[in-house]
Amino acid sequence: MRLRSLPVLIIALIAAALIVVPLVIDLGSSSMNLLIMLFVYIILSQSWNLLGGYAGQINLGSAAFFGCGVLVTHLLWKTGVSIFVSIVAGGMSAVVMAGIIGLPTLHLRGAYFAIGTMALAEALSIVVRNVFPMALSVPSSFTANFNVFSRYYMGFAVAALTLAAVYLLVRSRFGLSMVCVRDDEEAAQATGINTFKTKLISLLISAFLAGLAGGVYAFNRFYFHHISAVFEPIWTFEPLMAVVIGGAGTLLGPVVGSAFLVILSELFAETLGEAHLIIFGILLIVVVLRSPVGLMGWLERWRRGVAALGGKAKQEKGL
């Protein structure tokens, strides 16, 4: 009982700390930016997790959806549209892209969807590079009244809403059908689940979330030297990695994975440069091979172990 309420308590404490601490203590702009990036990664990895972890469809082109979010949000916002509307529009643009690639590929084996998304990201990157060859920036009036708090709380709010949405979604009837499709597509179809529709809806929601992540990211940036950079595969690789390391198909896994990734990138990027991506790549391979359950899986095992020791030895078969 104590063990079960403990995580809820910890989450509430962390959330409260994230809201209150920046107001009380001056964290400095670099830590604030790091936290904003953490929120972006949490939203982005949760988007990957919803589709990859729960519905079992591997997306190798999240960058396409993220990039659409960044681009559309940036372009709308700087013409004077409210930032809230811009971010939602960014999310919707990602949904449109997801429809274009999802409708033809989700009928087929998962590999086609994976490569389709990868190709989409690459094609968008090329189109955007041709259409926007120059650097993009917002008007100088925006930079004058810059306020890091609005970025921070925007990131926090969207990340919290994303987590809540995924939490509710996977507990709904639809969430069950997603997990069914992941575990055994044919069996799911036999029980009357429309597998194509399930996969498509998960993709559209996932793309919307990735677009929102792009919006939050765009809100925090005034200047893009090459806007096509937001379509680059690194924006797929890092959230994918956060999910796999944290634990795919769990709510908190991607959060833990994102924190892990942001901290490690910060530590490694300065000292090792490109070499930090080599370490990440090796880490990804090792986790997929050795422990597909990720950090949350280990934690779960450890918790069960503790519960079994605490006088509940009968439940040991649940291990």
Next chain:
Amino acid sequence: MGMFGQTIVYGILVGAMYGLITLGLGLLMGVMKFLNVAHGTFIVLGGFVAYWLFAFYGVNPYLSIPVVIIVMFLVGLVVYKVTLSPLLKLPSLGERINSSMLITFGIIYVVDNLMTILFKPDVRSIVGPFTGRSIDFIGSKFSVTGLFGLAIAVIVGVALYFVLARTSFGKHVRAATQDSEAAGLCGINVQRTYLISTGIAVALAGIAGVIVVSSYSISPNGGLRWLLVAFVVMMLAGEGNLNAIIPAGLVLGLLEAVGVLLVGASYRQVVALVIFIVILIFRPQGLFTKRSLHY
């Protein structure tokens, strides 16, 4: 002939290279059900082997192919031993495909960044005795490097066909995928068969890399472009239909050449993506197969 004839010639020469690029990917995916997302990275790596042999020892890129084959074959053995062989334990082919995608996605980051550190992120190509030369024939220009690419694509394609269709090794590979348990009972060493085929697949990527570096250019992060081309060709051929890969490459090359004529060269890859989506909608089983991929 003029502009249109030249476009056709260009399409054929590029298309043959597209076919060559796809053979390794098609072998791994079609026959062994590993989706090697790092295929483009291996093409670049093979290209770098040829590039350094040329840069340091002045070896003609086409003569360095045997060395590239040996080096890349060994790379393939290591890749299989370390990362792919544990996947044979997975219960379904779908899981095997998904896990191999994630693992090879990790390999991209390991190898790409290793190459960036070791070789610098520059774009490189071999400027050899044949570069820029062309032969005039029936009113069109045939580039010499393109013709070499065409010849090598045909030779390698035919050789692969003979290995898979006419040797006992080829039989073992096909048997191991159709039913690995039954193949094992018949005395086929499944792990060893897969080990060698992965070596061959990566060596094929290396050969493609030699052609790429002598007709185009390579850079440590440039693998993705070739992977996507290879995937479109594999889909045109129909998954598992290795004999159709070179013809499918020609089809893509021609379609792309005509498309580029219409929308401009900077949108080359977008043309390929549009072809990809159109094919997925109308003929997801590929142009050359009748089998359906639908569930």
